[in-house]
Every structure is written in C-alpha cells, then in structure tokens.
Amino acid sequence: MSDSALVTRGLAKRYRDQWALKSCSVDVPVGCIAALVGPNGAGKTTLLQLAAGLIRPTSGEVNVLGSAPYQDPSWLAQVGFLAQEVPLYRRLTGDQLLGMGAHLNPSWKEAVARDRLESLGIALDKNVSQLSGGERAQIGLAITLGKQPRILLLDEPVASLDPLARRDFLSSLTEAQFETELTVVLSSHLVADIERVCDYLVLLSHSQVQLAGRIDELLAAHRWVVGPRQTTEGGLAQHEIINESHTERQSTLMVRLNGPIHDPRWEVADVGLEELVLAYMGRKRVDEMASNQRRLSIVEDRP
Amino acid sequence: MTWLIWQQQRRQVITVAIALVLAAVFLGITGIFVEDSYHTLVLHCSGQAHGCGSLSNAVLWGGSRLSDVVVAVGFLTPFVLGIFWGAPLVAREFEEGTHRLAWTQSVSRRRWLAVHVAWTIGATIALVSVLTLLISWWYSPINSAQHNRLGSAVFDSQGLVPIGYAVCAVALGVAMGALLRRSVPAMGMTFLIMGVLRYVTSEYLRPHLLPAKTILVALTGGGPAPLRDGWVLSQAIVNAARQPVPLLNGTPAPSAIPEVCRAIQPGRQLGECLDSHGFHYLVAYQPANHFWALQVAETTLFLAIGIVFVVSTFWWVSRRDA
Numbered sequence: 001m002s003d004s005a006l007v008t009r010g011l012a013k014r015y016r017d018q019w020a021l022k023s024c025s026v027d028v029p030v031g032c033i034a035a036l037v038g039p040n041g042a043g044k045t046t047l048l049q050l051a052a053g054l055i056r057p058t059s060g061e062v063n064v065l066g067s068a069p070y071q072d073p074s075w076l077a078q079v080g081f082l083a084q085e086v087p088l089y090r091r092l093t094g095d096q097l098l099g100m101g102a103h104l105n106p107s108w109k110e111a112v113a114r115d116r117l118e119s120l121g122i123a124l125d126k127n128v129s130q131l132s133g134g135e136r137a138q139i140g141l142a143i144t145l146g147k148q149p150r151i152l153l154l155d156e157p158v159a160s161l162d163p164l165a166r167r168d169f170l171s172s173l174t175e176a177q178f179e180t181e182l183t184v185v186l187s188s189h190l191v192a193d194i195e196r197v198c199d200y201l202v203l204l205s206h207s208q209v210q211l212a213g214r215i216d217e218l219l220a221a222h223r224w225v226v227g228p229r230q231t232t233e234g235g236l237a238q239h240e241i242i243n244e245s246h247t248e249r250q251s252t253l254m255v256r257l258n259g260p261i262h263d264p265r266w267e268v269a270d271v272g273l274e275e276l277v278l279a280y281m282g283r284k285r286v287d288e289m290a291s292n293q294r295r296l297s298i299v300e301d302r303p
Numbered sequence: 304m305t306w307l308i309w310q311q312q313r314r315q316v317i318t319v320a321i322a323l324v325l326a327a328v329f330l331g332i333t334g335i336f337v338e339d340s341y342h343t344l345v346l347h348c349s350g351q352a353h354g355c356g357s358l359s360n361a362v363l364w365g366g367s368r369l370s371d372v373v374v375a376v377g378f379l380t381p382f383v384l385g386i387f388w389g390a391p392l393v394a395r396e397f398e399e400g401t402h403r404l405a406w407t408q409s410v411s412r413r414r415w416l417a418v419h420v421a422w423t424i425g426a427t428i429a430l431v432s433v434l435t436l437l438i439s440w441w442y443s444p445i446n447s448a449q450h451n452r453l454g455s456a457v458f459d460s461q462g463l464v465p466i467g468y469a470v471c472a473v474a475l476g477v478a479m480g481a482l483l484r485r486s487v488p489a490m491g492m493t494f495l496i497m498g499v500l501r502y503v504t505s506e507y508l509r510p511h512l513l514p515a516k517t518i519l520v521a522l523t524g525g526g527p528a529p530l531r532d533g534w535v536l537s538q539a540i541v542n543a544a545r546q547p548v549p550l551l552n553g554t555p556a557p558s559a560i561p562e563v564c565r566a567i568q569p570g571r572q573l574g575e576c577l578d579s580h581g582f583h584y585l586v587a588y589q590p591a592n593h594f595w596a597l598q599v600a601e602t603t604l605f606l607a608i609g610i611v612f613v614v615s616t617f618w619w620v621s622r623r624d625a
Contacts (some may be wrong), residue, residue: 056624074409076408098308100408
C-alpha cells in the first residue's frame, strides 16, 4: 500500500472551452488492477492519455511510477499504453509490428508477445489491414505486453474482443499482475469483467472523480437501506445518501456508511458492484446542479 | 527506428529508385543527341559572334519541347518531394492515430522525429543531387549556346539550388503536417507556401543576392560582350552627369537633351549626337560568372529557411498534445 503507481492531484484538462477532466485526485497502488468506469465522455480516455504522457495537463499534477510523464526512454519503457482505437501501421504485417516492438523497446520479450498471438492463431504474415478488429486488438495488446511495462494503461481493451478472447485476456492480465507486480489501469463499460479481475475502482462522471478506492472497501462502505416512506432521513443523518427511490409506502436508499445504522426501522442489505457503479453514475453533483440552475437563469434573462 | 522506417517506406524507396534509373537512362540517351548537335552546329560557327546563338536556339531549344520538359522536371521535383514525402510524414500518423502507438514505445518523440526527418531529408538530398547532376549535364550544351542561365527556370533546375529548394520543401511539408495534422491540407499549404517563397526569391530577391554590376554603354553600340552572357536587371539612359534622363515615347525627352540634338529625329543620328555629348545607357546586371555565387547564396538561404521549419516541427511535436 505504501507505493502508488498512479497519483494525480487536482489534475485537470481543458480542450478549448470544455473541461475533459476537472480536479481529479486518485491514488492507484502498485500491483492493483484498477478499473476506470463512467459514462461516455466522462474523461476516462483523457485521464489515461495524461498518465501516458500523450497529453499535458492544463493544471494539476500527474505522477506515474514516481515521476511526471516525460519524454525519456527509461520512463517510457515502463509504461504500456494501448489506445481505444488500437492504432497499428496498417500496411505492416503482424511480424513486422512485433519487429517494431523489438527495435523500439529495450526490455522487449519476444516470447511474451509472439506466443500469445500464435496460441490465438492470428496470422502474423498478413497485413494488419486484412485482419479483423478483434485480431488487431490482440496484436496491439501483444505489443503493449511484450514491452514488459510496470504499468499498463488500457483504454477499453476488451471492447472489440469476443467473450472467449476477453476472458482469456483478462486472465492473462491477472497472471501478469501476480507474477510481476504489474499495475493495470483499464477503462471498461463491462462491470461483470471488472468485478472478476479488478481490485480498485475509479468512477468518473461529468469530468470528475465521483468515487475511488479498493473495490472491497467501497462495497463494505455502502449499504442498501429499505424502510417505510415516512422515515426518510430519520436516523440516517450521519450517512451520505447516494441514491434514493420512493414508492408510496417504502423508501429505498443507497447510503455511504459513516458508522453503524442503529435505527431498527431500516432493513439493511449489501450492495453489488454494478449497483454501486450505476448509483454513482446516475448521481448529479450538487455543484453541477447549481451551475445548471445558473445557466438556466441566464437563458431566461435573455429577451 | 531506422528499421521501422525502412519497413514502412521500402516500397516507396524502391519505386523512386526505379523511376530515377529510368530518368537517368532517358536523359543519358537524349543527352548524347543534344551534345552531338551542339558540336556539329554550334562549335562550327564559333567564329561568327552573331547568328550562331539563334541557330543553336532553333536546333537545341526552340526546335523541340524536350528541353522544356527537362527543365520542368528539375523545377518541379522539389515541390513534388515536399508534397508527397514531407507533408504526409507526420500528418499520416496523426490521421491514422499511429502517433499514439509510436509515442508510447520506449523512444522519445524527439528521437522519433529526428530519425524520420533525417532519413527523409537524406533521401531527398540523394535523389535531387543525382537528378540535378543529370539535368545539369544534359543541359550544359544548351547553356553554352544560350549564355544566360540566370533569372529563369533554367537557373532553378541546375547546379545547387534544387537541393536547397527540395530540402526546404520537405521541411516545410513536415512542419505543415505537424501543424495541420491532415495530409491533404498540409500538401496544399506546402505547395502554396513553397510557390510563394520561390516566386518571391526569383523575382525580387535573386537580383539583389549579390551586388549587381553596372556598366555604361554607348547608345549606338551593339552592346558590350559581358551583357550578352549576363542577366540584365535594369537599363536607363543617363546624361554626362550620370543623371537618369526622363523618357518620352522611349526616347529622351527634348527638355533633357542638349539643344543641338533636339532637332534630330529619333534614330541612329540622334544616338550619335547624344553619344558625343556624354549620354549612355546605364545597365545594371548580374554577370554570367555570378552563376555559382548566386547558386550558393540562394541554396544557403533555402537551407536556412528549411532549418527554421525543422526546428518549428520539433517544437510543435514535443509540445503539443498527441
């Protein structure tokens, strides 16, 4: 727990007049497989690209493996990045791309990349433009893994893989992490996958971090509570209400615990990861609502 | 890095090499004929100063369109290289997103760019040097017959300047690609900016790259020998005090000439009258022997502009977001 692989403090990135990421502070420990979840446009790709040193922060700090991303071969060698669209030189063959990996990375392990692709039966002598999207994704992953990085930054790595390839890829991540203390930060929409392999969660929404922490601790800190309608808020004042829904007679709340719930009127149940993710993704931030209201009043003021 | 560039550009390099060999064969064969006709037609009439020039023109230059084509190839090659080698070099990576692949290997962006630019410019220099040598050799009999090879497309396609133009055009193409991140706009801007640079240089800058020589010529003389080979920049009629004389319908205004000459109708007699009163043509020109000095000056200028483009490319690529 002492070492962090990825640390950001007040990290922000603005594209023209739009904030892609705002006041982002996360702390991903070494050896974690961290999931980056959130709706489309929440800033997941921006965070990963900032960590990979592809883009520069507008403000704040990002620190990967002990230093800010910079254009130095020894730092670059430790960081594996795979962009969402899996860019590859389309006129080259798989063999040539593996050759590129070997020539451009001092810590390259040919066997790691080649065995993977051969066991998947991917033709390495064809131009990659002739391969399917899933096969290209596998080649991209193989190059990233062959580099033997200490941290892997993967932008929706499984999006174009079939279920079998996805399972296989995720288990190979777990193996690699177990063997080499690899840290992985991956973005994904598939909560079932995350639940299986990830132990750390960063939830982004509206360009901001809504929730971050070890998944087991997050689950332990949240509860569903169900009780009669009239008792809303009653006895829950010290807890943070994440999400609430009401029927005529009954209220269902997700709360972030701040101490035990003593009130016997509430029935308490554990939350699942998917429920937690959905609750936070659906949540509107207070400051967000306030600024929306301001914007509304400006609109109304117009003649 | 070099290995990767070779894998990517292999086909293109081989294609260009084959095209160059074909061009060499073609220029070699036709060049022998040019040389041959020069020897038979021009050298045999070297005794007579007049008439030979026009004869050689008719045979070597005006008689066929071939020499126009050869000059055009030399003139246009730097544009072609800037547009098709320079502009897509970085822009294509941005278009296909592969810059995110290249820049996340264990190689800094600076080194990545340095190796790409070095090989592209190296190949450009090699290609243009060979082509320009061929064209210069092919054209040398015509040069001898024509005398003037300054201030025209002939100057632009021989000697050293094509190398300067080509390096500058490729560097400009790379810079435009890094700036605009799209191949086609980068190609367009490369053509446009390079065209303006070359037009401005040949029209307005080249005459002044070296101090022009001036010479006084009698109004009735046939013109002194150095002017036949030189590049005349300006010509004015001056009086005995070396003051320019205002002209009226191409002849000195009556008010500006001595009274004794005023009555004479424009023509040879007027010329003789003015000559005897110290009137002259004042001609500013670049002599033919300035050819190499002008070539070196202009090449240096374009190489310097090219360096500015390369430096800006490095600045853009290492600063900007991927």
